[in-house]
Amino acid sequence: MVSISAPTCGWHSTIITNNSFSQYRPCVWLSYNDFRKKKSDFVKDIVTSMLVQLLFLMVSTYGVYQIKPVWIAYNVDRFELILSTDLVNINIHNADKSFKSPSYFSPQYVGVEFSKDNEERNNNMFDEVLQGISIAQRPERDIYLFSK
Template sequence: MLITKLKASLLHLLISAIVVSCFAGFALLIWYPSPFLQISGILSILLILVSVDLILGPLLTFIIYRPKKPKLAMDLAFIGIVQIAALGYGMYTIHQGHPAYIAYTVDRFTLINIADVNPLDAKHTDLQASGWWKPITVYSQPPTDPSEKERLIFEVLEGKPDIDARPEYYEPFDKFANKVMQKGLTAQQLSSTPESNQKLEVFIAKHGKTTNDYAYLPLVGKEKDVLWVWDKATEQPVGTLDIDPWRLSNVATNG
């Protein structure tokens, strides 16, 4: 009997693992490419989803499974329905929490969740995020018209989204990349504390070049903020530094 229970439970585990792995792989590669998973605040939900589907379902199968049990098929179907419902809810939550845009505004990049914007508001069709694919890096261009500026300020004061979550102000990032590469924290600021200096040295040893060859730009997430490091020559991101950019800025200023 025990062997039979184990076989049924392991089969359930195998099926669950295949389904969860396919979804988790898609979510990590498409919705949350590095470094967005680490700072999005969604990792705990993903872990709960994996735990429920890989542990609870097979465990219940192990408990109830008996080959000659009456209505066994109905009991297994009920477990499957509960498991599918939990998976569906988890998938929906993870989808709603994933960044549709990485918007650069003033001095920082910010993760903008698909649930917080209407991509169809973007005036450039190629910036109308599908919501099912990778996040798009954009540049938030403030309005130049004084009346529109005033209107935007009043709307924000009334509780409406700020410019970083307003697709109507989005512009292709590559048009402004060179300008953005001149901003961010300096290598001198990064060397202002022993901890940040050590992390910078490790990064340079791994990626090469010199500290001045990179732009160190704040990346604002839901869980925490880090520094997103871009290669100035290629205007492409190369990694992150697990450093609070605002604390480091204050230390450098006070120093």
């Protein structure tokens, strides 16, 4: 059996030797070793670490924003959970102004109103069957489920 031993240098090697955890000697030596870095190197390392963490925070916040539910839409006989990535903003200018921008904090309860125009109703039906776009994903078809 080959044993790996860390170089002995300073007071921490005597603490490790006298300790019962001598099998962890190389790992502990690396964590307690003082490489005598300059202060500018230390500041550079801290700033780099903070920038990387800030980048990961921004990416994860964007991911949470993308996956959050925007509406709970009552469509005929069921409720559909509509995510912000599922919205179809083709005719957003025809929507009520409260449905043009999604809520940031909690999903809104909305109802779905079918079009009174037969041609538009047929287009919506074909979009749902052929492309998988539900009528609840269209903000221009939403109405208030509860009165405000």
